[in-house]
Amino acid sequence: MRxxxxxxxxxxxxxxxxxxxxxxxxxxLRLIDALLAQPAxxxxxxxxxxxxxxVSWLDLALQVCSAASLFAWGxxxxxxxxxxxxxxxxxxxxxxxxxxxxxxxxGLVLYVVSLQMGWSKEVVPTTEAVQVPTLLLWSFANAFGExxxxxxxxxxxxxxxxxxxxxxxxASSVLRGSYHLYQGVSAGFGNIVMGVVFGWFYHRTGKVxxxxxxxxxxxxxxxxxxxxxxxxxxxxxxx
Numbered sequence: 001m002r003x004x005x006x007x008x009x010x011x012x013x014x015x016x017x018x019x020x021x022x023x024x025x026x027x028x029l030r031l032i033d034a035l036l037a038q039p040a041x042x043x044x045x046x047x048x049x050x051x052x053x054x055v056s057w058l059d060l061a062l063q064v065c066s067a068a069s070l071f072a073w074g075x076x077x078x079x080x081x082x083x084x085x086x087x088x089x090x091x092x093x094x095x096x097x098x099x100x101x102x103x104x105x106x107g108l109v110l111y112v113v114s115l116q117m118g119w120s121k122e123v124v125p126t127t128e129a130v131q132v133p134t135l136l137l138w139s140f141a142n143a144f145g146e147x148x149x150x151x152x153x154x155x156x157x158x159x160x161x162x163x164x165x166x167x168x169x170x171a172s173s174v175l176r177g178s179y180h181l182y183q184g185v186s187a188g189f190g191n192i193v194m195g196v197v198f199g200w201f202y203h204r205t206g207k208v209x210x211x212x213x214x215x216x217x218x219x220x221x222x223x224x225x226x227x228x229x230x231x232x233x234x235x236x237x238x239x
Contacts, residue, residue: 024178070145077153088209096213114186125226135223143215169199
């Protein structure tokens, strides 16, 4: 019979293989492929939220299924930790908004500089065909799945194995950075920094809702804001 540390190590291997671990491996391989391609990295594009079908109701169904997988990953993490999430309070929204501003604004500057330096692909947050409710669903699904698995579950399990707080935060941050590498080198680095900030906050407070809400706000502003600004720009051109 396995000891508890052995079971925790096995759980970590299995959960990461099912969720963000393999996503990180795939993203790293996609980055290598992009770097080996003929166009420079900053001349390539990556669309974060694209349509899955030309049939509207099929596209919605496919988008919901994909988002549901992220919710399932987060639910699995909560189940394994035997934890529940109470309803977010107004303080959680306040802290979330603060974290979103702390991460989002410097992140935008990093992206612009990295694109000019050739360290990032041109990131297209969404296409016009994707509806705003779908973008909000994706924003929350990404936030819930990532923060419950990558921060709450992983840091908790590593701490239970005797890891110190900073090694656990570092492991969580590197994992977060790895599955964003498909966007470019800068995306990996930027998300490592985000992971350090979020991991430190979770270590100090033990709260995950502010992280989920901050992540949701960052993604929602990027996805919905890009679409609205694109529509406004096209209308000004008379297109």
